[in-house]
Amino acid sequence: MxxxxxxxxxxxxxxxxxxxxxxxxxxxxxxxxxxxxxxxxxxxxxxxxxxxxxxxxxxxxxxxxxxxxxxxxxxxxxVYTKTDFKYIFLEKECFYEYIDMHHIIYQKQIKLKVLCKSIDRYYDKYNWTGSDKTKINSADKDHIIILTTKRDSFQQFEVHFGKIYKKGDIINLHLTFELQDNENKANPVISSTIVEPTKLLRLKIKISENYRKGSANAEIFPIIDSRIALDKCEKSFDNNGVINWEISNPPMLLVYSLRWNVPKS
Structure with a gap:
């Protein structure tokens, strides 16, 4: 054997x-x-x-x-209760909006509460499967966004605040990702992995009926690479082409995902 x-x-x-x-x-x-x-x-x-x-x-x-x-x-x-987290997500919203089939705006709005003695930056990552490069901007002009290492398919990055926040401080982040996909390679999905304590997670998509087909699937996975969902359900778009999925106190390390179908070209 x-x-x-x-x-x-x-x-x-x-x-x-x-x-x-x-x-x-x-x-x-x-x-x-x-x-x-x-x-x-x-x-x-x-x-x-x-x-x-x-x-x-x-x-x-x-x-x-x-x-x-x-x-x-x-x-x-x-396993996580003794981990020294730097911050907790009071709110986290991921908003994915089609401008057209080749131009997408992805916004991430986060409200953090600092748990450690001091902090001067925020750590995050993204996985863009489209054909063109990503542009990231912060609504706060004092923030500096720095791309760091790339692990597997994820690009790591840091947001430097330009100041030091103390324990108990609240930080509001608003990041905008300008996404171009001229070759239509992007996977029609957004997801968020719970790697920090989170009070409220919101996954939101806005897609015109011209750029989608049918409803969307809301799925929960145990790990990023898992193909078997722990739970899933169907979500319908409203009259404005919006789906808004809110999850209160999501457990650590679960992956929440919204997936939809695009018309065949």
């Missing part, structure tokens, strides 16, 4: 055994709690008629307590 396959099998089996043991312990503790409570209550004459109900309530309470403790101390649930 090849080494890589063996490692995969060992990993899967170890994870499976761990999950089985974890759930068995959880069931045993809950069951013992219910049984013990039933025995205790049965020794009190006036509680005997209610012994089963009390035992069920006690077992359920122990189950909820165990679940709370597991979430509180499990590294799976707490």
């Amino acid at each position: 090849p080494g890589s396959i063996k490692k995969i099998l060992e990993s899967v089996l170890s994870k499976g055994i761990y999950d089985i043991i974890k759930y068995l312990i959880f069931i045993v503790i809950t069951g013992i709690t219910g049984l013990a409570m039933h025995i205790v209550v049965s020794s009190v004459d006036y509680l005997i008629p209610y012994s089963i109900i009390i035992a069920i309530i006690a077992a359920a309470a122990m189950g909820l307590l165990g679940l709370f403790a597991y979430k509180q101390y499990s590294p799976i649930y707490n």
Whole structure:
């Protein structure tokens, strides 16, 4: 058996055994709690008629307590709680608008709250699949946008504020991406990955009926490269050709995506 396959099998089996043991312990503790409570209550004459109900309530309470403790101390649930995030997104809006089939305006409006002692820049990335280069501008003339490294298909960039913000300060960002796609190569999709704590995410598209076909699909993925959506639904354009999808408190590392169809040329 090849080494890589063996490692995969060992990993899967170890994870499976761990999950089985974890759930068995959880069931045993809950069951013992219910049984013990039933025995205790049965020794009190006036509680005997209610012994089963009390035992069920006690077992359920122990189950909820165990679940709370597991979430509180499990590294799976707490992997991000101890991370020193620089800021939190109070609001994040991604707005994709077709001017025509070759000219698109993408706007990103963000309201940040600083969590660290001080900050002088904002980090972000984009993935433009169209044929022409992207122009990025900030509504704040003091901001300087600097392209940094490129990882996979994503271009990393920084927005330098030109000043230092302190913990608790609110920063408003309004970035505009001018997108040209003369060869119609761009994928008809916008997405946002939750890599910082976010209170409100808004994905918005505005497309004339001349540049789209049918409705759009709203999808949630576990990771960027995943092809299997955790959840999806259909979104219809309003009379102005707009879809506005709002998500409150989106979980970390999920990818939210709006995808539509364009007419065949």
